[in-house]
Amino acid sequence: MVENRGLNYWLTxxxxxxxxxxxxxxxxxxFVASTVTNSEIIHPPxxxxxxxxxxxxxxxxxxxxxxxxxxxxxxxMLLNTVIVAIGIAxxxxxxxxxSAFAIVYFRFPARKFFFWIIFLTLMLPVEVRILPxxxxxxxxxxxxxxxxxxxPLIASATATFLFRQFFMTVPDEIVxxxxxxxxxxxxxxxxxxxxxxxxxxxxxxxxxxxxxWNQYLWPLLMTTxxxxxxxxxxxxxxxxxxxxxxxxxxxxxxxxxxxxPPIIVVISMQNLFIRGLTDSDK
Amino acid sequence: xxxLILKNVKKSFGKVxxxxxxxLEVEEGEFIVIVGPSGCGxxxxxxxxxxxxxxTDGDILIDNLKVNDKEPMDRNIAMVFQNxxxxxxxxxxxNMAYGLKIAGLPKSEIAERVRQGAIMLELDGLLxxxxxxxxxxxxxxVAMGRAIVRQPVIFLFDEPxxxxxxxxxxxxxxxIKSLQRRLGTTSLFVTHDQIEAMTLAxxxxxxxxxxxxQIGSPMDVFQxxxxxxxxxxxxxxxxxxxxxxxxRQSLKLVNxxxxxxxxxxxxxxxxxxxxxxxxxxxxxxxxxNVKLFEPxxxxxxxxxxxxxxxxxxxxxxxxxxxxxxRLSEMSFSISPEAIHLFSRDTGKRIVN
Numbered sequence: 001m002v003e004n005r006g007l008n009y010w011l012t013x014x015x016x017x018x019x020x021x022x023x024x025x026x027x028x029x030x031f032v033a034s035t036v037t038n039s040e041i042i043h044p045p046x047x048x049x050x051x052x053x054x055x056x057x058x059x060x061x062x063x064x065x066x067x068x069x070x071x072x073x074x075x076x077m078l079l080n081t082v083i084v085a086i087g088i089a090x091x092x093x094x095x096x097x098x099s100a101f102a103i104v105y106f107r108f109p110a111r112k113f114f115f116w117i118i119f120l121t122l123m124l125p126v127e128v129r130i131l132p133x134x135x136x137x138x139x140x141x142x143x144x145x146x147x148x149x150x151x152p153l154i155a156s157a158t159a160t161f162l163f164r165q166f167f168m169t170v171p172d173e174i175v176x177x178x179x180x181x182x183x184x185x186x187x188x189x190x191x192x193x194x195x196x197x198x199x200x201x202x203x204x205x206x207x208x209x210x211x212x213w214n215q216y217l218w219p220l221l222m223t224t225x226x227x228x229x230x231x232x233x234x235x236x237x238x239x240x241x242x243x244x245x246x247x248x249x250x251x252x253x254x255x256x257x258x259x260x261p262p263i264i265v266v267i268s269m270q271n272l273f274i275r276g277l278t279d280s281d282k
Numbered sequence: 283x284x285x286l287i288l289k290n291v292k293k294s295f296g297k298v299x300x301x302x303x304x305x306l307e308v309e310e311g312e313f314i315v316i317v318g319p320s321g322c323g324x325x326x327x328x329x330x331x332x333x334x335x336x337x338t339d340g341d342i343l344i345d346n347l348k349v350n351d352k353e354p355m356d357r358n359i360a361m362v363f364q365n366x367x368x369x370x371x372x373x374x375x376x377n378m379a380y381g382l383k384i385a386g387l388p389k390s391e392i393a394e395r396v397r398q399g400a401i402m403l404e405l406d407g408l409l410x411x412x413x414x415x416x417x418x419x420x421x422x423x424v425a426m427g428r429a430i431v432r433q434p435v436i437f438l439f440d441e442p443x444x445x446x447x448x449x450x451x452x453x454x455x456x457x458i459k460s461l462q463r464r465l466g467t468t469s470l471f472v473t474h475d476q477i478e479a480m481t482l483a484x485x486x487x488x489x490x491x492x493x494x495x496q497i498g499s500p501m502d503v504f505q506x507x508x509x510x511x512x513x514x515x516x517x518x519x520x521x522x523x524x525x526x527x528x529x530r531q532s533l534k535l536v537n538x539x540x541x542x543x544x545x546x547x548x549x550x551x552x553x554x555x556x557x558x559x560x561x562x563x564x565x566x567x568x569x570x571n572v573k574l575f576e577p578x579x580x581x582x583x584x585x586x587x588x589x590x591x592x593x594x595x596x597x598x599x600x601x602x603x604x605x606x607x608r609l610s611e612m613s614f615s616i617s618p619e620a621i622h623l624f625s626r627d628t629g630k631r632i633v634n
Contacts (some may be wrong), residue, residue, distance in 0.1 A: 173367035176334050177428075181381030182355030191380070195371040 034058070034252035041248045053249060061253040072226045074254045077234040081213060082261065084149045084230055088212030089205050091154030097201070100163035101189055105175070115164075122157040126218050134221060144225045153218065159204050166200050167193070202272035206265060213262050231258040285310040285468035286331070286436055291340035293326055293492075300326050301492040303340065311466045313459070317479035318489035318515070324472045325440055327489070331470065332361050332438050345435055355381075360429035361438040365445060366421045368413040368428075374400075375409040378427045399431040402461070419450045426458070430465070437462070439471040443478065455481060476516050480504070488512045510629040513554045513622060519583060521622070522555045522595045528623065537591035539567050543621040547632045554622035557583070560597040566615035570595055577602050584612065 029048075033041055036051035061074045072080075102108075103115050126133065133152045142148030170193075178188045194201075219230040229237065235258055238251045266273075286308040293301040301323045308314050316324045329335040331342055333354035342349050349357045368377050375396055382392045400406045403423045413421055422442060429437055439458070443451045459482055462469050473479055479486050480500040488495045488503060488511070496503050496512040507513035507521075514520045525536040528551045533541045535553065543553075560568065569589040576583040584597045589611065597614060623632040 171365060171367060173363040173365055174369065176332075176354075177361070177363060177367040177369075178380075179334065180332060180354045180359070180361050181428075182353075182384045183380075187384060192369055192371075196369075198371075 030252050030255055034249055034256050036249055038245070038247055038249055057249040057253045058257070060247075061250045061257065072229050072234065074231065074234070074257055076227060077229050077231040077254075078257065078261070080146075080149075080228060081230040081232070081258075083146055084215070084219070085209050085212035085261075087146065087150035088153050088215075089208035091150060092156040092159050092208045093201055093204055095154055096156045096159035096204075097163055097194075097197070100160050100167055101193065103160075104164055104167040105185065105188075118157050118160050120157075121155065122161075126153060126215075130217065130221065133218075137222060143222050144228045146228075148222055149215075149219055149228070149230070153212065153215065156208070159208065162204065163197070163200065166197060170196065199272055199275045202269060203275075206269050206273050209265055210262050285312065285345070286470070287341075287343040287346075288331075289341040289343070291327070291330065291337060291342060293323070293330060293335065293338045299492065301330075304487075304494050306487065306494070306497065308468055308470070310468055313462055313469045313471065313482060313484045315471045315473060315479040315483035315486045316489060317473055317476060317486055320474055322489045323492040324474075324487075324489045328361075328438050328440055328470060328472045331436070332359055333357050355384075358435045359438055360432045360434040360436075361440065362425045362429050362442045364441040366413070366425040366442075368421060368424055370413055373410050373412060374405060374416070374424050374427075377413065377424055378431050381428065381432055395431045395433070396427075399427045402430065402464075403427045418446055419454065422446060422454055426461070430461075435468065437467050437469040439469065441473055442471075443473070444475070451478075458482065476518065480516070488515060490515070506631065507554070507622065508631045510552060510554070510624045513624070517556060519557045519596045519598065522557060522560075522597075523624075524553045524555065524588065524593050524595070525626070526551050526553045533621070533623075535568075535588065535591075536593055537588050539569070539588075541567060541616070541618075541621065543618050543623065545621070545623045545632055546634050547623060550626040551632065552624040552626050552629075554624060555595075555616055556620065556622075557596045557598040559616050559620040560595075560614040561616065562599055563613060563615035566613035568595075568614045568616065570597065570612050570614065572608070572610055572612055575603060575608055 032050050034057055035054040036047055037053055040047055063073050137148045178192055216232050220233040223229055235254050239246050288304050288306040290303045290305055292303050318324045330337050337350050344357055378396045379392050400409055405423055405427055443454055471482055483500050485499055487497050490511045496508040503512055503516050526533045528547045530546055533543055570586045571589050572584050572586040574585040582599050582603050588595050625632055
């Protein structure tokens, strides 16, 4: 359909704009809620335009959190989450890149077997193996540590599989040319394989960063110390129980800030991401 | 001193035998072309020499040193691949320099060697470009440059011209030949194109199903093919092969036509007649039922069958045939020296 005149032109825009409005309305409400006082939220009707409490609420969220009752300050939680998300993304890429390298470029006994074992772990996401994982992490004394938050999540069959598929599209001749040039396997790995996988690595980093950022269950289970909370679980913890009064404007401010880093990462890496998933620069 | 010696080299993948024992001695500075249809094992043979495939049996000697178990880089060879195999993320300079860097040469020497190679191949303006910013012919040159700067004992070419268009292919063919002459480096060149083989080779190896059917200079192979396969593979259009029975010096073709030839033999034979040796002659004994005329400019190719038989034959007639000369039945004669005889059992040439 290449119709760009008359009624259709306007209809498509009206339709799209309506869709955008529907999608953004909850976000807008959250933003509004983060700029008013608690009493304004609790007493209907809910305001639809931002109030004057923006700096108060965001400042409180950033520095105090919910006054240390159950969670840390948003600043602290953002820092934790950035560390964890980057740790998970980098760890996943390092592990899956090297294991895909081993599986594609080396002939060793039971190569297929190992590949399928890795592949099988696709069926075992964190939620399924959460108890044994907890047991192991607790055994190593890694509860309430960054390494405890990161390590159980970095084994990735998906990324291994994606890298394997990409490596298999690298022409054999390039590998052979490198052999004739005298490159040892690790020289080939560093000088050639990593540079030509650049866009794929970027795309995976983005996906894995978001994945790490959005982790909820695992951090919830293994952090008891509020100062190790991640933002996603922290926001939930700020919502008080039945007895407490939930400081909604602060919670909403925290939510808004929790959304920002992934958005920044996505926007800044958008070009690389699209190139990584579509063409492969060969 | 020999550049390269192959002693009864064999290769099998599992139970499948791919190369059945090839012997070859290459003089230093010689240009050898290995030619054959796809799947004949020619690339495998080249890759064994390069060290990319291991040798199942037999010996490979480079500079009189057995290299069977040596890594490619220790064999002092360089290889040019069909799809160039340039490193896509490296500039032309780095592509050419990568092997030298790994070998640990000093930077100044690397720069000097790459510069000289680039001048030789007219790449000096392109050293900063990435492979994707180059045309096919330029990429081909970079691939050759990468080989040259290594200053190897042997160049190995694996169908390096088949990704180029027809015009460029001819141009690069000439460049490769003159470059090889200038450098004097022993070269092995694999191709399926018999014209490339004829024009480039000092000697050629005609391969079929893992066997070297004939090793010799292009003219030897063309004029005295040792087997039916070599006879049909070299020369275009391919040689006509006709069943016949011979008695001393006379031949009786499958359709009953008798011909005289110089070679003596008795019994079942195959007669080989080059299409261009069949001369139109109203009194000629070889009669062809013509099915198709293919004018190709300087000459016309005639496709048809030998009369009273279903044996297909082809002939090439000089010039364009005017419509009134395009008869459905044409006769040809052939001089007795131009007749090739092969044994029907072994496919080998019969000589006296």
